[in-house]
Amino acid sequence: SYELTQPPSVSVSPGQTASITCSGDELGDKYVSWYQQKPGQSPVLVIYEDSKRPSGIPERFSGSNSGNTATLTISGTQAMDEADYYCQAWDSSTVVFGGGTKLTVL
Amino acid sequence: QVQLQESGPGLVKPSETLSLTCAVSGSFISSSYYWGWIRQPPGKGLEWIGDIYHSGNTYYNPSLKSRVTISVDTSKNQFSLKLSSVTVADTAVYYCASRPDGYTNRWYADYWGQGTLVTVSS
Numbered sequence: 524s525y526e527l528t529q530p531p532s533v534s535v536s537p538g539q540t541a542s543i544t545c546s547g548d549e550l551g552d553k554y555v556s557w558y559q560q561k562p563g564q565s566p567v568l569v570i571y572e573d574s575k576r577p578s579g580i581p582e583r584f585s586g587s588n589s590g591n592t593a594t595l596t597i598s599g600t601q602a603m604d605e606a607d608y609y610c611q612a613w614d615s616s617t618v619v620f621g622g623g624t625k626l627t628v629l
Numbered sequence: 630q631v632q633l634q635e636s637g638p639g640l641v642k643p644s645e646t647l648s649l650t651c652a653v654s655g656s657f658i659s660s661s662y663y664w665g666w667i668r669q670p671p672g673k674g675l676e677w678i679g680d681i682y683h684s685g686n687t688y689y690n691p692s693l694k695s696r697v698t699i700s701v702d703t704s705k706n707q708f709s710l711k712l713s714s715v716t717v718a719d720t721a722v723y724y725c726a727s728r729p730d731g732y733t734n735r736w737y738a739d740y741w742g743q744g745t746l747v748t749v750s751s
Contacts, residue, residue: 524692556737558675565724565744566675571737609675613736617690618677 525614527621534627541597543624545610548591553612555593557586560623561606569608570595602628631656633725633742641719641749647712651725651742658701659683661730664708666699667738668721676721680728681708688733715749722746 528546535541545555555573558566568577570586573593583598593612597604605628610621637649651664658664665680665688679689681699689697693712701708712719723745726738 554735554737558738565741566738567741568737568739571739572735577739611675611737613734616688616733618736620675620677623674 525612525617525619527610527612527619529608529610529621529624531622532625532627534629535597535600537602537628538599541600541604541626541628543595543597543608543610543626545593545595545621546591547593547612547619550591550593550612551589553588553614555586555588556611557584557593557595558609558611559604559606560609566609597626600626600628604628631662631727631740633727633740635723635725635742635745637745637747639746639748641715641747642751643716643749644714647710647715647719647723647747647749649710649723649725649745649747650707651709652705652707653727654706656727658706658708659703662727663688663730664699664701664725664727665738666710667724667726667741669724669744670718670721678710678712678723680726682730717749720747720749 557570560566573588574586585596632654634652663680666678681687696713698711725742727740
């Protein structure tokens with residue numbers, strides 16, 4: 524079965540750029556979405572189709588996907604961005620989620 | 630703005646069937662959306678269960694397919710999940726979610742319910 528691999532944790536200082544990676548075999552040939560989940564809350568879609576932002580998502584969130592790696596980039600990271608982030612793709616008639624990355628802003 | 634609200638028992642006994650319903654507001658369930666379920670065991674990641682179109686077309690996670698049924702009730706604007714023969718491993722927060730109709734390889738869930746914790750225990 525297809526697997527998406529994320530680093531368990533990423534740390535960033537306020538105002539700096541955070542990059543969260545998601546790796547999978549030939550992932551660049553697939554469409555990747557990213558979700559933000561804060562403690563006790565439902566996931567929120569922040570990026571879809573590799574790089575598109577839903578309405579209401581700040582411009583500091585961006586995405587890219589090439590080769591075997593997709594990347595979620597948060598520019599000018601704010602304390603409110605501290606959360607778990609999950610990548611997701613479709614493969615062989617099923618939805619696959621990455622294991623999640625805890626972003627710490629310190 | 631689509632709003633989703635899960636409901637159902639919070640406790641299910643092992644070997645029994647878990648049943649949840651998701652009420653849809655802000656949209657007709659017969660619109661161009663798929664309606665589905667995603668779960669999250671306590672402290673763990675997300676797992677897709679499956680989704681359904683109002684026509685009845687369904688997609689299921691192969692690892693759960695033998696135990697899962699998702700159905701839609703257009704008269705009540707809601708859809709449901711049944712998961713049979715549950716074990717403690719099925720303990721999770723269950724989210725209902727929607728995704729736009731279109732190419733499935735572009736799958737993404739843009740609206741989520743608040744989630745409901747279902748515990749499997751005797």
